[in-house]
Amino acid sequence: MIRFTETVLRDANQSLIATRLPFEKFEPILSEMDKAGYYSCEVWGGATFDVCLRFLNEDPWERLRKIREAMPNTKLQMLLRGQNILGYAHYPDDIVRRFVRASVKNGIDIIRIFDALNDVNNLKVAIEETVNSGAMASGAISYTISPVHTLDNYVKLVKEMAAMGVGSICIKDMAGLLSPKNAYDLVSAIKDAVDLPVVMHTHCTTGLAFMTYLKGVEAGADVIDTAISPFSGGTSQPATETLSFALREFGYDTGLNKESLHKIAAYFKPIRAEYLENGTLNPISLTTDTECLQYQIPGGMLSNLLSQLKMLNASDKFEEALKETPKVREDMGFPPLVTPTSQLVGNMAVQNVLAGERYKNVSSEIKAYCRGEYGKTPAPINEEVRKKILGDIKPIEGRYAETLPADTFEKAKETLGELAKNEEDVLSYIAFPPVTEKFLNARKAKEENVCTFSIEEVE
Secondary structure (H helix, E strand, O other), X not given: XXXXXXXXXXXXXXXXXXXXXXXXXXXXXXXXXXXXXXXXXXXEEOOHHHHHHHHHOOOHXXXXXXXXXXXXXXXXXXXXXXXXXXXXXXXXHHHHHXXXXXXXXXXXXXEEEOXXXXXXXXXXXXXXXXXXXXXXXXXXXXXXXXOOOOHHHHHHHHHHHHHHOOOEEEEEOOOOXXXXXXXXXXXXXXXXXXXXXXXXXXXXXXXXHHHHHHHHHHHOOOEEEEEOHHHOOOOOOOEHHHHHHHHHHOOOOOOOOHHHXXXXXXXXXXXXXXXXXXXXXXXXXXXXXXXXXXXXXXXXXXXXXXXXXXXXXXXXXXXXXXXXXXXXXXXOOOOOOOOOHHHHHHHHHHHHHHHOOOOOOOOHHHHHHHHOXXXXXXXXXXXXXXXXXXXXXXXXXXOHHHXXXXXXXXXXXXXXXXXXXXXXXXXXXXXXXXXXXXXXXXXXXXXXXXXXXXXXXXX
């Protein structure tokens, strides 16, 4: 049997429409999705948390609780950035533990946990707390290609995650780089190394995804991430219905209800049309872009590079920045290009090109990366580059999270005062302070206005 994780409520809409899908847009279809027979639905984590607060005026915790209530029979899944939680910097261990516990309490069944550098030291606390909270920890490989990202090293990583107690292994291919052959070889190697279900996650960016999934399934993959057809393709995942049809023809049981899939697709078609019409969904996002195979840059990172250069009136430097990006990545120890390392590497490449001198203008984030605050890099950082960036500053030893203050939660709680109604509000503030404070103040003002209006009505 091959099972399906549906991504339309998280990664599919994040990849195609920048996560601008409010709860009210998909609420009516949740009961049908609950009948579809999915292995799980990815509904939370990634950018959803930030976007809910920043753009959709939604409490992400309340959103999760409402999805949970509407889908009692389906496992709900989220994406967690290990020690970074849902933000872009490291957090103390106690905050990671609190966040994991709160996520499970509010409705999450499966937490997919990854680290941008594949540093297991950044995974272990989140994995341990997920297991202790009664949810499944799915350990994710941030898949990439480099001289140090070998089959043997991936198997070593998988064995380390298995020893930590993960309930499944996910091959997380954020750039669509995983080829059919490499998928077959990697899935086979993982299945030989550990007795755990293997989940495959990829994007259609490069056009390889459908073939990659078929070869992965042939090698023994147990679960694949797909998106209902209106929100599939391009920078999103392959279509749920297409792969279900193809795999059934090969004799696999998918457990999916074809009638439910038809209703779900019919529901999301006009929503896709709406986002196309208002410009949120760029038609380019639905096309195949093989540049990623050459530069190994995710589609979203490509568009960010172009956007950044446009803002600086330097669009003519795009090709130069593209060529500089792999060079910066090599200097930085071949990090997988996923949040936040994709931003660090991309921004550094742009700065190098604009300055006309490599590593002349360096951000505080790159300095932190070179100090070791993001974890152990897959390969050593170019020592000459490190010295140019850090000077006499010594790299840190051990886990950076252990150097962070232990009173983060209490200080945040004190700062918010009456604005925070519960632990979840405090955790939101710790993840995104200015955005959450603005949201909580708006919520308070709205509640006070409603209260005033009600009193006047009574009088």
